Amino acid sequence: MTIKVILADDHPIFRDGLVASIEETGEFEVAGVGETAADAIRLAEEHRPDLALLDLSMPGGGISAAKTIVRAGTAKHVAMLTVSEEDGDVMEALNAGVAGYLLKGVSADELRRILKRVASGEAHITPSLAAQVLKLMQAAKSAEPNPIDTLSKREEDILRRVARGLSNREIATELKLQEKTVKHYMTEILSKLHARNRVEAAIIAHEAWRDQV
Template identity: 85%
Template sequence: MTLRVILADDHPIFRDGLVASIEETGEFEVVGVGETAEDAIRLAKEMQPDVALLDLSMPGGGIQAARAIRAAGTAAQVAMLTVSEDDSDVMAALNAGVTGYVLKGVSAEELRRVLKRIAKGEAHITPSLAAQVLKLMQAAKVAEPNPIDTLSKREEDILRRVAKGMSNREIAEGLSLQEKTVKHYMTEILSKLHARNRVEAAIIAHEAWRDQD
């Protein structure tokens, strides 16, 4: 199945090269291209893509576009493609509901791999940013017992699979559960970890269990 992508970036040369790179293998179709937040919001509404891939610093702001698209539900997933490694930008993107935060230095092959995972709803954040994001998340919370220790065995089993990039469907199949049951467990896991989304939950899991892997 060909995955449908919209792309918004205000640098024409980079944007044109990105379209060619994404479509190179025939696994993706770029169904809309724009250069502003307004373009991205309009294209998402018109095309209902699998992934909206947004530049952080385009006119109108990638964060604002992501927030509007997520609120409207006009793209299945939203990802940020940016040069920014600034902590506040990463956190703002996560708070806006993006599924992926990818740096522009990534290779075309790796970007396609990441986009395929994001299209499945699997969280992705560039590994070099994960540790600093976790520190920010922890600094913003009141000192308390490690919330990961409050997970049940079943919740831990599910979180370990989330941390490996597995989708709810894959987790359900692996644990012989219904997908809606996995979604229910994920709600509980996010609540216990005080995580806003799967990206944060996966980061917490990676850091907590790093020495065990």
Template identity: 75%
Template sequence: MAIKLILADDHPIFREGLIQSITETGEFEIAGVGSSADEAVALAQEHRPDVALLDLSMPGNGITAAKRIVDGQLASHVAMLTVSEDNTDVTAALQAGAIGYVLKGVSADELRRILRGVARGEAHVSPGLAAQVLKIMQTPKEKEKNPIDDLTKREEDILRLVAVGKSNREVADELSLQEKTVKHYMTGILGKLHARNRVEAALIAHKAWNKSP
């Protein structure tokens, strides 16, 4: 079954090329196309896609659209597609609930790979941007009490693998677990770390274990 997407970007020529690049392998179905935040939200509400792929700088603001879509549970997952490498934009997108932050310079093959992962609930932020976000996430509250300390040994083992970019399936294979068991553990890990998604959990882990993302 094809992965259902909606796409919102206010540059027609780029948008047309993007649609062709995404759909040329037959893995993806573009259910709707828009050019503004309001159109993106309306499309998500109508089609309930697997992934909402949103331009950050479109009219109405892509981050605003992401938050509305996530809060309304109108799409399974949200990813931003942007030229911005500004750490405040990355942080705002993650805080809005997006699990993907994709730079527009990626190749078609790489974009499809990322979108396949996002559709499975796997987060994507380039390592360079993740390092910037990590600095912003460091707060006095986190320094007083490290939520990593609340993890069980099994949860820590899983998080260490997630923090180096392993998918749920790869974690399951490495630890001889079922994929659904890993998903269950990840739900508990996100709750203990007060993380919205896998990206935030991985960043918290890198900070706690003094690793560079």
């Protein structure tokens, strides 16, 4: 099944190359292209894509566009493609509901692989930024008891596999569960950990269990 994408970036040469890279294998269809936050919001409303891929620093702001799109539900998922490695930008994007935060140095193959996962409901943050996000999360939650201790044995089993990078389907196969059952457990895990997505849950797991995951 083709994944419908809209994208917005204010650099025409980069944008054209991005469209070519995304559509190269036929797995994606770029349904609309823009260069501003207003364009992104309009395109999402018009095409109702599986994924909105936004530039952070385009006119009007990618995060502003992401907030509007997520709030309106006009794209199933939103990902940010940017050069920014600033802590504030990463956290603001996650707070806006962005499911993917990718740096523009990523290869075309890796980009398509990540976008497929984000479009299927997985979350992704560039690994080099994970430590920064963890520090910010620790600072915000340092005064709170560790919620990971509230997980059941089954929830812990699932979270350890999330921390290893397994998808819901892979976890279901490994634990001999139905995929919808794993999704239900993930909802409970995210709630207990006060995590917005799988990325945050995996980071919390790595910090709590260190080399045990």
